[in-house]
Amino acid sequence: MQRVVVGVDGSPESGAALTWAAADAARRGVALRVVYAEDVPAGHRLEAAGPSGPPGEGDEELRYWPQMCTRAACAQAADLLPGLEIESEVVEEETVRALVAEGADAGELVIGSRALDRISRFVLGSVGLPVIGHATAPVVAVREGAEQVAPGAPVVVAVDLHHTYDDVLGFAFEAARLREAPLRVLHAWSVRALYSYPSALPEPAVVDQAASGAQRSLEQAVRPRQERFPEVAVEVETATGAVAPYVLDSSADAGLLVVGRLLRERRLPVPVGPVTHAVLHHAPCPVAVVPHH
Known part of the structure; x- marks a missing residue:
């Protein structure tokens, strides 16, 4: 660096x-x-x-x-x-x-x-x-x-699997390695996204299948970095629901929270996404915002 x-x-x-x-x-x-x-x-x-x-x-x-x-x-x-x-x-x-x-x-x-x-x-x-x-x-x-930051406080990273995440994960793994801290990797997914119309009632079997798929996808995304940083203890978590509250709750004990920001060609009134915006305003720990495509 x-x-x-x-x-x-x-x-x-x-x-x-x-x-x-x-x-x-x-x-x-x-x-x-x-x-x-x-x-x-x-x-x-x-x-x-x-x-x-x-x-x-x-x-x-x-x-x-x-x-x-x-x-x-x-x-x-x-x-x-x-x-x-x-x-x-x-x-x-x-x-x-x-x-x-x-x-x-x-x-x-x-x-x-x-x-x-x-x-x-x-x-x-x-x-x-x-x-x-x-x-x-x-x-x-x-x-x-x-x-x-208290010694041993975890580094927490929120990952959006719908976009490239290598830079975000790379920054988080390196931060955890340097601090000799555990790394907690988070991903939130939506039940509503499984259905084409909002009034559909979620079927438990479909939700369970989607949850298992989300967990597997996140583990696959993290695995190459785990192999590169074997000294970092990694915990992989997925959840369904609102992303920002989930990330904030899961990083309450963190020493550093890492989130991503999409690089955009045109300027927007609020130049960061809603999740990044929320954690910047409410996370008590330092927040690292990593730009990515």
Whole structure:
């Protein structure tokens, strides 16, 4: 894997992302790149304030805040993991565009997210969701308090067998191997999809047959990766019903949840699917979104 990139802005959420990214870079044996994306160059901000006199202390702090933020982040990462290769840069570009570009040259992009509360329903805000929706590299969203993972906490991956899943499974197996953690592989299927009209009553024999088929299909999908990563203990689960609640319930004890995102040529108002959208907003653990075709 290439370097791990983390976006910072001085917030507690970006501090959590930094801690998680530094640990992952160390596990993978790659460099950590700390990036502050600045929407408007600091000089332009000061010019826009008008000729009201010499800059005050607040203006100087605003001018140098990106540099202060990246230096503090690098110092924090170095304190956490002495010997880790660390680089940093302040990028004078729109935040989403800058982070997506940084992710294109990285093996992994890490960003912070806010904990869900009664007021803020979109924990990733105007930056996180578009970054995840347009990045070509895996993006890990980390909320404050989730950066420290208990040893042995499982890695959980949700697999959609109707699309290509090699990249998603590959990321999950590698994450489990690096953490010496068990891997739980999930797949949800629909009883309604068995019938051509919604009023049909499901026959128990048909449902049982479909359940067995789904289990076999998932086991077959996982087997090549199991042979490649024999040291990873794997548990394969299938269920019928709503996908997002099932994934959230099954990852309640996870140290990392891995989901996929279809790469699309055209941009959509919500650039991720409903399941990915739901787990990003409600999963308490870090969530890795892996783009795939």
